[in-house]
Amino acid sequence: MTQPLFWGNIEATEKETIMQYKLLATMASGLEALTAREIRDLGFDEQTDNGKVYFQGDEKAIAKANVWLRTADRVKIIVGQFTATTFDELFEGVKALPWDQYLPLDAAFPVEGRSVRSKLHSEPDVQAITKKAIVDKLATVYHRRGRLAETGKTYPLEVSILRDVATLTIDTTGPSLFKRGYRIAKGEAPLKENFAAALVMLTNWHPDMPFVDPTTGSGTIPIETALWGLNIAPGLQRHFAFENFAFMAPQVLQDVKDEALDAADFDRELDIQGFDLDPKMIEIAQENAKQAGLGQTIRFKQLAVKDNRLDNDQHGVLVSNPPYGKRLGELDAARTLYREMGQVYGDLTNWSRYILTADLEFEKAFGHKATKRRKLYNGTIRTDYFQFWAQRRH
Structure with a gap:
């Protein structure tokens, strides 16, 4: 018989029984x-x-x-x-x-x-x-x-x-943890919330830095950034399968959620923006942010990539999940967007830029070689996370 790591599901101390x-x-x-x-x-x-x-x-x-x-x-x-x-x-x-x-x-x-x-x-x-x-x-x-x-x-x-x-x-979870409970509307190919959170957590962003998502869609990446920046637990708004388990004390979840509320820094000011060319997606992003309790925290605006000008005197972070061009006839349009991104963001030396795409030839269209590439799977789609790091602060 093969014993798993940490074998022994249930242990007891002499003073009291503690289920482990x-x-x-x-x-x-x-x-x-x-x-x-x-x-x-x-x-x-x-x-x-x-x-x-x-x-x-x-x-x-x-x-x-x-x-x-x-x-x-x-x-x-x-x-x-x-x-x-x-x-x-x-x-x-x-x-x-x-x-x-x-x-x-x-x-x-x-x-x-x-x-x-x-x-x-x-x-x-x-x-x-x-x-x-x-x-x-x-x-x-x-x-x-x-x-x-x-x-x-x-x-x-x-x-x-x-x-x-x-x-x-x-x-113990029930519906997957990516279902936070705030997303009431979405676009054609939305990122799962936990994957969006991972994209942000793989960057060098911290809450005193500006953050921009230039292809925000339904706003998932900025919302996950704000939740992380304010130390808001992602599961505060949802229920879990274990709530119905006979061996789980009913008060446990409420205690954990109460502690999570105490730990959140709701008053912290963040500089988080999300842009998209489609005004309908901006409306959806705003509704989702409002549902997450972040309606006043994130600024969403209709704006094309080619018209987006960021202040290179600031040290900021940009994360984008642009269209991949996976469907027939869409790759040329996607690469046109990548070229525009390269022209607008390529020389932002004080900004760290992180771009996710399934187009492994992205760097050619963008016009710059990434500092690092990381292989990730967006669902079943193999993608690369192209990372362009900012120059170090002196």
């Missing part, structure tokens, strides 16, 4: 270091793998991670992990786990199955056998016969088999 869970945060490929840093900043030790960051904590850790993580997708509890090369091994391994410590008798527990590079490659069979094993375990513990009613609260479960190692998890 092995937790797993998932994120887009390439963002692991950012999420790991966020988890360390929350006060937890972490260990990082591809698309995953492991850490350990109690009920409050579950709530804090969901409320505070800007770049992650989900926070999961790892119930157990073991090697399974046959369906019998899978069934017995799942049944041996302490499901009764998590699931009440009436729990609804949908099971999702995934299998990658494993002998048990049929995901429907993996899912069905896992479900049956959990039912058998609960029926044995609760002394029930036949099917379980599953009329109670929902506990989303996943069985993931990677290279013959099965990992059983409970999703």
Whole structure:
């Protein structure tokens, strides 16, 4: 049997019982270091793998991670992990786990199955056998016969088999963490909120610097910048799956949100601007910022890239997610925009400029060579984050 990192989901002290869970945060490929840093900043030790960051904590850790993580997708509890090369091994391994410590008798527990590079490659069979094993375990513990009613609260479960190692998890998040709750409208190809936050966190911006997004669309990048700059937890406005879990104390989430409100610096003045050529997108961006409580914090304005003049006497940061030109006939238009960006922003030596695009020939159109390129995935699209660093201050 393979033991995972931080093995031992539930521990007890002599004075009082403190539930300690092995937790797993998932994120887009390439963002692991950012999420790991966020988890360390929350006060937890972490260990990082591809698309995953492991850490350990109690009920409050579950709530804090969901409320505070800007770049992650989900926070999961790892119930157990073991090697399974046959369906019998899978069934017995799942049944041996302490499901009764998590699931009440009436729990609804949908099971999702995934299998990658494993002998048990049929995901429907993996899912069905896992479900049956959990039912058998609960029926044995609760002394029930036949099917379980599953009329109670929902506990989303996943069985993931990677290279013959099965990992059983409970999703504490529900809808992905990128769904902050403020975006009531969007454009054709909006960035996910957590990906936008990651783009900002990969820059050298800090709250006393001006920030500009010249192709703002629905305003996600400036909004995420403002949330970060004001230290506003991204999960303040939303609900989570763990709120319905029997083993989670109801007051935990409210306590964490109260602490997050106390930590926010609502009075801090920020210089954040978002521009777009489309006046309808500016209206959408303003509505989204208002919904986020940032209507007076961010300035949005209809403005074409070619007409945008920034003050090079300031040291600022520019982040842009321009059109990629992925559709037939659109690449020429996108590269025309890139050339305009190069003409307007290329010589801003006091500004750090960060531009995300799937066009790997971007530098030719922009007319300048990037200081650094970072490979990221915007959903399933391979993109490069072209970074043009400002000259150092003297």
